[in-house]
Each structure stands twice: as C-alpha cells, then as structure tokens.
Amino acid sequence: xxxxxxxxxxxxxxxxxxxxxxxxxxxxxxxxxxxxxxxxxxxxxxxxxxxxxxxxxxxxxxxxxxxxxxxxxxxxxxxxxxxxxxxxxxxxxxxxxxxxxxxxxxxxxxxxxxxxxxxxxxxxxxxxxxxxxxxxxxxxxxxxxxxxxxxxxxxxxxxxxxxxxxxxxxxxxxxxxxxxxxxxxxxxxxxxxxxxxxxxxxxxxxxxxxxxxxxxxxxxxxxxxxxxxxxxxxxxxxxxxxxxxxxxxxxxxxxxxxxxxxxxxxxxxxxxxxxxxxxxxxxxxxxxxxxx
Ligand code: SD4
Numbered sequence: 001x002x003x004x005x006x007x008x009x010x011x012x013x014x015x016x017x018x019x020x021x022x023x024x025x026x027x028x029x030x031x032x033x034x035x036x037x038x039x040x041x042x043x044x045x046x047x048x049x050x051x052x053x054x055x056x057x058x059x060x061x062x063x064x065x066x067x068x069x070x071x072x073x074x075x076x077x078x079x080x081x082x083x084x085x086x087x088x089x090x091x092x093x094x095x096x097x098x099x100x101x102x103x104x105x106x107x108x109x110x111x112x113x114x115x116x117x118x119x120x121x122x123x124x125x126x127x128x129x130x131x132x133x134x135x136x137x138x139x140x141x142x143x144x145x146x147x148x149x150x151x152x153x154x155x156x157x158x159x160x161x162x163x164x165x166x167x168x169x170x171x172x173x174x175x176x177x178x179x180x181x182x183x184x185x186x187x188x189x190x191x192x193x194x195x196x197x198x199x200x201x202x203x204x205x206x207x208x209x210x211x212x213x214x215x216x217x218x219x220x221x222x223x224x225x226x227x228x229x230x231x232x233x234x235x236x237x238x239x240x241x242x243x244x245x246x247x248x249x250x251x252x253x254x255x256x257x258x259x260x261x262x263x264x265x266x267x268x269x270x271x272x273x274x275x276x277x278x279x280x281x282x283x284x285x286x287x288x289x290x291x292x
Pocket of ligand 1 (some may be wrong): 149150151169170171172180181182183201202203204205206
C-alpha cells in the first residue's frame, strides 16, 4: 500500500521529507505528522510557526496547534499556548483524552508543563525586531497590523491505511491576546477520516472557519470526488459566497489527501506546498488562485 503526505507552504518540505521516510520504513501516520511538524516548529526562520513565530499585539508568542487521528477520530488541540517548544506534541498528547482534549491559554500551558513538555521562550530577537518595526509602521504609515500569518498543516497516509492530520501556527501577527483561528478547530482548520481522506487549511482563520472548509472537503471526497474536485467544490464557491454576502474574502489555501494517496489543493492566493509519496519522494510545488 502506498504512503503519502502533503503539507502547506515551502516550510513543510524538510519535515515532510523526514515524515515520508518514516512512513516508507513502516511508521505510523501520526508519528510522521508529529515528527514533520516539530521540525517546522523548531526552525527559527519560519515566522509563523513555533520558535521564531511572530508575536501578538502585546509582544507575546501565542500558538495554536491540533492533531487528529483518522482511524479513531481522536482530536487534541491547544490554543494560545505560550513558552512550549512543540505545541503539536501537546495537541497529540491531548488527543488521547476523551474529556478536556482542547485546552486554551494558561490552562494549555499548564497542562504542557505538568506533563513534562519542554518549556522554551519562543520569541526570537528577529521576531521581536519585526514586531517593533511593525508597531511603528502601524502608527506612522497607517498599515494593517495583521499582515503576516501562515500555518503548517499536514496530512499523512501510512502503509496500514491509517491517516492523520496536524496543524501548528503562531496565528495572525499582532492578533489580540486570546485570539484563535481555524488551526485549532476541528472541521475548520483540519479534519481526517482514514476511510476517506484528510484536509488542512492555512490563511485567514476568521474566514476559513465560516465555511468549515476541512470537514466539507473530506465530506465531498466521501461522496466519491477526487481530492482536487473536493477542494475546488468546497473552496471556490465559498470564496464567491463570502465576497457576495460578507463583502470580502481573506486569503486562504486548502490541501487534501485521500486514502489512495491522491492529493488536491485550492487557493485564492499564490501558494506553495509540498507533497510526495513512497515512490516519488517530496516535492515543492506552487498553486495559483483558482476560480469557481
Ligand atoms: C490563523 N489560519 O490563525 C491561521 C493562520 C494562517 O495563513 O494560517 N495564516 O488564522
């Protein structure tokens, strides 16, 4: 049986390559996701995930992360977690619990500390400088504070046919303390069913969650559509609906993988992503905005 993985943005590539290696060696889809996303969280130059992620309006790095096991539907998530090196590992750990599996703010951080997850100051000098510069620009140049945000989201399929999905982000740059987006919300920023496939999102969470887009993509794949058809049908009509009824649509991109290892992407902005399978290895690709 084939193994496969897909991940959002160029930043997914190295982790995804490592995740694919694990899958090829017979590893579990959840382990591949955790390994891959940890690598993205640990790399200091990705400005929107983990260490080096851009801070909120008060200069603090608050992170959101989630994990879902497509066999059991176990979901774990954290939102607004601070000073923890690998939020994805905390989210996955929480997915083992039936109750209290989505923790926010101080409670999420406390849980991580109590359970032995590594504590680390996540604000780098570089991120602090970008924050300070932006603070001035917001006032002097009248710029939107919220320029800068990305999520790493990945879906994986292992040789046993198990699928998993994970997300991790520092969210919207300059967000208000306590703000969370789609990345921690099941069905919005991620969803996975091993009998069908999985999906993950990146982009403006406030808009992605209005369409429950990841659940919708998986649901559509369940009706027999390919991942590409499901992405197209879930995303582009919804972008048009948002424009018509809400007046505007933020930028967002969705990725999907089905249980046979086929993938699809839909985006309303130029979007890089990485994908690969057991035979071909990981590749970085570019998607351009599509239409309804
Ligand atoms: C959020 N979806 O917090 C995340 C951020 C993101 O591209 O992916 N931006 O809304």
